[in-house]
Amino acid sequence: MTLEQFDRPLLLIGCGNMAGAILSRWLETGLSPSLVTVIDPGRKDIFEGIALRPTLPEKLPENSVITLGIKPQLLPDIAPGLSPLLQEGHVIISMLAGLSIATLQGALGEQAGIIRIMPNTPVALGKGVCALFAGPDTHDIDRHMVEGLLGPLGLVEWMDDEAQFNLITALTGCGPAFVFRFVDALARAAAEIGLEHQQALRLAVATVEGASALAASADVDPATLADRVASKGGMTREGLDVMDQDDRLVRLMVETLRAARDRGVELEKLAQ
Numbered sequence: 001m002t003l004e005q006f007d008r009p010l011l012l013i014g015c016g017n018m019a020g021a022i023l024s025r026w027l028e029t030g031l032s033p034s035l036v037t038v039i040d041p042g043r044k045d046i047f048e049g050i051a052l053r054p055t056l057p058e059k060l061p062e063n064s065v066i067t068l069g070i071k072p073q074l075l076p077d078i079a080p081g082l083s084p085l086l087q088e089g090h091v092i093i094s095m096l097a098g099l100s101i102a103t104l105q106g107a108l109g110e111q112a113g114i115i116r117i118m119p120n121t122p123v124a125l126g127k128g129v130c131a132l133f134a135g136p137d138t139h140d141i142d143r144h145m146v147e148g149l150l151g152p153l154g155l156v157e158w159m160d161d162e163a164q165f166n167l168i169t170a171l172t173g174c175g176p177a178f179v180f181r182f183v184d185a186l187a188r189a190a191a192e193i194g195l196e197h198q199q200a201l202r203l204a205v206a207t208v209e210g211a212s213a214l215a216a217s218a219d220v221d222p223a224t225l226a227d228r229v230a231s232k233g234g235m236t237r238e239g240l241d242v243m244d245q246d247d248r249l250v251r252l253m254v255e256t257l258r259a260a261r262d263r264g265v266e267l268e269k270l271a272q
Contacts, residue, residue: 001148003030008145009061012069013078015040018095019069021124022153023047029126029152060085065093065149066112072096072267079107086112091142093117093149097169098267100162101135107271113142116165118173119153128154129172133162166264170257178256183208 003026010031012019015038024047027033033049040046041054056078060066066086070078075096086092090112094104101114108114115134122128130150134143143158150156159168183204190200215222230236243249 001145003149003152004032006031006035006149008035009064010036011060011064011066012036012038012040013056013066013082014069014071014074015043015046016069018119018121018123019067021121022067022069022119023050025124025126025153026149056081056085060087060090062087063089065091065145067093067095069095072099073270075099075104075107075271083108088112091115091146093146095119096267096271097173098166098264099271100165100268101133103268103271113138115142115146116162117146117150118165118169119150120173121176123153126152126154129175130154130156131159131165131168131172132156133159133165166261167257169264170260174257174260178253179208 012023015023023036023038027047033047037051037053037057038046039053039056043052046052066082068075086109088111092104092108092112092114094114094116095118096104096116097118099116101116104114104116113134115132115138117133118131120128123130130153132146132150134146147156147158159165184201186208187197187201187204190204191197195203215225218225226240230240
């Protein structure tokens, strides 16, 4: 299915940075704006041709696809108004970090099928990652529909175990922010020991962009690529020895991912 062929009504509840990036990419790749309604009291304007409402309509069209792009802790606020509108044939795509399908069904009922997704910000360029999980009662036709809808965003990968969703969210959903922080640190470090800051930033961004593209196309893992660059006694090896000492970089990332994952558990408690 291409987005030019997508013909189901699409309701976006919440259209902040992530949902807005997804919608922008959908429109660029052929989605008809006439199919889309955005519910977001905080937005004053939206893409041309899209209906913008501050509140939910009185009724949803048959076969509607509803995306939840609000903050997880706001689910109790929208659930009482949304739940009565849902019926068989509707599909909910939830981007609510930390909220399991069981929690969503507890708040919204079991009338509609629910598929959890976790995208990341590079979806705006078609270079994102979308992890998906659907419960065992989800129809295959709905799985295929959602997979086709998300295909233009980047890598789409189904998960077999919902218990891993918070960890996947920490890795792929939060991951771009961690990479951005690394790029910033690389540039700031170069500036601290002598380069002009803006030049250091340009060089750091370009370096990470090229290294990422190489890692994506290589037939070996990134650890091997690093060792290939680092000749014995050379500059790269000297720097890698600092990063590798006592596995300090790995330990930092374990702590980072664990903290993000555990926050997902806390967010589910706040939504109950």
